[in-house]
Amino acid sequence: MTIRPLVILPDSRLRLVSEPVGPITDEIRQLAKDMLDTMYDAPGVGLAAIQIGVPKRLITMDVSKSEDERNPMVLINPEITWASEELRAYEEGCLSIPEYYEEVERPDRIRFRYTDLDGNVVERDAEGLMATCVQHEIDHLNGVLFIDHISKLKRDRVITKFRKAARREAQAG
Numbered sequence: 001m002t003i004r005p006l007v008i009l010p011d012s013r014l015r016l017v018s019e020p021v022g023p024i025t026d027e028i029r030q031l032a033k034d035m036l037d038t039m040y041d042a043p044g045v046g047l048a049a050i051q052i053g054v055p056k057r058l059i060t061m062d063v064s065k066s067e068d069e070r071n072p073m074v075l076i077n078p079e080i081t082w083a084s085e086e087l088r089a090y091e092e093g094c095l096s097i098p099e100y101y102e103e104v105e106r107p108d109r110i111r112f113r114y115t116d117l118d119g120n121v122v123e124r125d126a127e128g129l130m131a132t133c134v135q136h137e138i139d140h141l142n143g144v145l146f147i148d149h150i151s152k153l154k155r156d157r158v159i160t161k162f163r164k165a166a167r168r169e170a171q172a173g
């Protein structure tokens with residue numbers, strides 16, 4: 001099991017647009033495994049590769065309710081192909097912005113397409129937490145954070161707080 005360190009705000013890597021994944025090699029399979037280990041350890045319901053510093057369009061997710069019924073998902077080059085007009089507010093968190101939660105409105109239902117680890121192209125529908133999580137993670141692939149969907153006042157406050165924390169940590173060595 002390999003837990004990789006998480007990239008934390010204000011690290012500028014979180015603003016990169018990640019590159020498409022090419023052939024599914026052993027390196028990609030190992031990256032997906034490490035991402036699942038890191039996500040479960042955090043714990044989180046999703047993780048984008050850039051959150052462990054790898055700018056590739058790869059996401060892991062598990063939105064199952066109980067720990068006994070794990071349903072790990074690996075999404076390669078995911079895309080949203082349809083989104084409902086109806087929105088839904090969900091209190092989101094982010095492993096790259098620890099202990100900060102805020103309501104975000106997003107489309108309630110989506111259709112999304114991705115390649116799985118066996119190379120199959122899969123299209124499926126999602127609603128509720130899964131729809132929210134897919135949108136949150138695809139945002140990460142495009143350098144967008146959930147705080148970009150809240151007011152500028154709140155966003156500036158949280159960025160300032162994390163900048164100060166990073167400065168303090170750097171000074172402490």
Ligand code: K1U
Nearest residue numbers: 043044045046047092093094095096133136
């Ligand atoms: O991408 C990330 O930073 C992971 C993030 C995903 C997410 C959370 C909530 C709404 C949308 C997307 C998290 O997993 S934060 C942690 C979290 O929400 C959670 C942790 C343990 C159990 C249940 C939820």
Ligand code: ZN
Nearest residue numbers: 093094095096
């Ligand atoms: Zn996040």
